[in-house]
Amino acid sequence: MRFFDRLAARIDDRDTVVSVGLDPDPDRIPEFLADHDLPRWAFNRRIIDATHEHAACFKPNAAFYEDADGWRALQETVAYAHGKDVPVLLDAKRADIGNTTRQYAKLLDVVDGITVNPYLGRDSLAPFLSREDAGVFVLARTSNAGGTDFQDLELATGEPLYERVATRASEWNEHGNVGLVVGATTPDELEAVRERVPHLPFLVPGVGAQGGDAEAAVEHGLTELPAGTESAARGVDVGLVNSSRGIIFAGENARGEDEFFAAAGDAARRLKRRLNQHR
Numbered sequence: 001m002r003f004f005d006r007l008a009a010r011i012d013d014r015d016t017v018v019s020v021g022l023d024p025d026p027d028r029i030p031e032f033l034a035d036h037d038l039p040r041w042a043f044n045r046r047i048i049d050a051t052h053e054h055a056a057c058f059k060p061n062a063a064f065y066e067d068a069d070g071w072r073a074l075q076e077t078v079a080y081a082h083g084k085d086v087p088v089l090l091d092a093k094r095a096d097i098g099n100t101t102r103q104y105a106k107l108l109d110v111v112d113g114i115t116v117n118p119y120l121g122r123d124s125l126a127p128f129l130s131r132e133d134a135g136v137f138v139l140a141r142t143s144n145a146g147g148t149d150f151q152d153l154e155l156a157t158g159e160p161l162y163e164r165v166a167t168r169a170s171e172w173n174e175h176g177n178v179g180l181v182v183g184a185t186t187p188d189e190l191e192a193v194r195e196r197v198p199h200l201p202f203l204v205p206g207v208g209a210q211g212g213d214a215e216a217a218v219e220h221g222l223t224e225l226p227a228g229t230e231s232a233a234r235g236v237d238v239g240l241v242n243s244s245r246g247i248i249f250a251g252e253n254a255r256g257e258d259e260f261f262a263a264a265g266d267a268a269r270r271l272k273r274r275l276n277q278h279r
């Protein structure tokens with residue numbers, strides 16, 4: 001099944017567009033997991049147990065797994081999330097010359113979707129784009145302050161670079177597998193991108209710890225996909241709103257292990273409810 005069909009089914013069945021970010025910062029993993037063989041995996045397993053019913057997807061960021069133990073932790077995490085029937089989107093922001101991207105694209109044998117960097121152009125993304133089954137989210141307007149440095153630069157046509165990226169990405173969507181990353185911290189840009197590309201789903205990071213606009217994330221981040229998709233069949237809009245630290249470390253001041261993970265579950269449920277008020 002294609003990524004966006006699976007996602008539409010998950011969103012509809014579980015009534016949620018929450019992407020739970022799995023960014024197990026080793027400095028913030030609680031003490032009681034420190035002696036575990038793979039603390040990041042032990043942590044993620046408990047987070048998945050606590051949050052999966054509120055999750056439309058899990059989004060591990062590759063930065064938190066890029067060492068020998070990290071990749072083992074990631075594989076265990078992905079298998080466990082799949083066991084709960086939740087798709088996994090790897091926030092890896094990958095791209096390189098085509099020969100190298102072909103290797104990167106093998107990540108899609110493990111995870112269901114990936115974020116990619118458009119800076120090297122279409123050929124650098126071709127091995128991802130040709131994976132009809134996978135979700136390929138192209139960075140358009142990122143949530144960090146420095147997103148203005150290049151992404152807002154005005155082209156000769158008068159449009160900002162991030163809008164051109166969005167338009168190009170929609171042209172690359174031959175297999176219905178392309179989405180965009182647009183941050184919740186810049187709601188005007190979210191709206192502008194949505195006007196440009198009415199039918200691409202967005203992954204919207206930046207709510208929670210970064211203080212982005214949850215209402216704008218839902219209003220502009222979700223869209224119904226064309227006829228022939230699960231989204232159209234079910235009449236459900238597709239898109240994802242991510243929170244990582246705001247969910248997984250919600251229990252940082254909790255008194256015990258159970259309370260720690262219960263707080264993560266509560267945070268995921270509260271975000272689901274908050275987002276659903278705007279759907």
Ligand SMILES: O=c1ccn([C@@H]2O[C@H](COP(=O)(O)O)[C@@H](O)[C@H]2O)c(=O)[nH]1
Nearest residue numbers: 061142143183205208209210243244245
């Ligand atoms: O524009 C972007 C693109 C990616 N991210 C990633 O999303 C999560 C956000 O984490 P929070 O703890 O909810 O702030 C993290 O993995 C980022 O690297 C982003 O924030 N903005």
